[in-house]
Amino acid sequence: MDSKTTNNPQNDLVSFSLFLADSSLIMGHRLSEWTGHGPMLEQDIAISNIALDLIGQARNFYQYSAKLNNEIYPGKNTTEDDLAYLRDANQFKNLLITELPNGDWSKTIGKIFFFSSWQFYFYQKLISSSDDQLAAIAEKSLKEVTYHNKWSSEWVIRLGDGTKESKKRTQNAIDDLWQYTGELFIATEFEINVEKCLCIDVRAIREDWLKKVKAVLKEATLHFPSEESWMQKGGKDGIHTEHLGFILAEMQFLQRAYPGLEW
């Protein structure tokens, strides 16, 4: 880690930390759009709590990314806010599933279910990684994610095994979202590079994830989409859907229009 060249392995660690930060932030920001619009007061609060948990996780990962970045480029004094508010869409490394529009309640539930199931197994691996800071963030986040996963699993079961209408909508949501679950388990270059030192194999997490998803869909009396189907990818490498730009336009507006503004 003493090299200051562009091949600095610490750059990969920054990318890896940013990938986790961006995924949590964009997911959290999307879910925050439900605040004040939930189907009932209790669920409005529940989903706002989840959004806040995710934004909290993002902050931890951004702070760590900024620290690593400042070690590589001393004098730049990058802050967590710079990383969240002053990067463009092609620099964001979030998973595509996090930026998709919320749709109806069943689609939002499907998003949280797929994403939190992935986080659940991913953070379990990250806890035992050799990077103390990432391990500590993962340990704190895992408690939150465990609840998100339980909550969304129960909603999938409730809606799938509910009325004719709720079953139809939930099946449609699962089928629509499915193509965005592939990239969760395709390691991109910086992941492969950090895997060696962090000992995280993202592909190995897939087996646990599939088992969990299949069990919940079965209990929800929903059919499981094909494992062989074509999958979208690109989020981790900055290639996004058309939706991310709109999210950033809203989220970053204030800092772009009034740089450094605080309240």
Added chain:
Amino acid sequence: MDSEPLWEVFIRSKQGLEHKHVGSLHAADAKMAIENARDVYTRRMEGVSIWVVESKNIFATNPDEAESLFDPANDKIYRHPTFYNLPDELKYM
């Protein structure tokens, strides 16, 4: 979602204390009521344990009978243990 029943929520703020009534909420069943209670009433570290009970299962006194039920206690001050001389050594009573 008007059809979802109402539940009363009781929270234990810390080990050793009793569960206290904190409010009510709507939920489809007990499992959801517990989760809703967790999300609505324990966001600021208010609790370590939650009870929920469907509101319809709570039987309450009739306000019309309040006079006959509670007023008679008004002039029975001798029911309070305040007519004893406490020794000086006894503190915190």
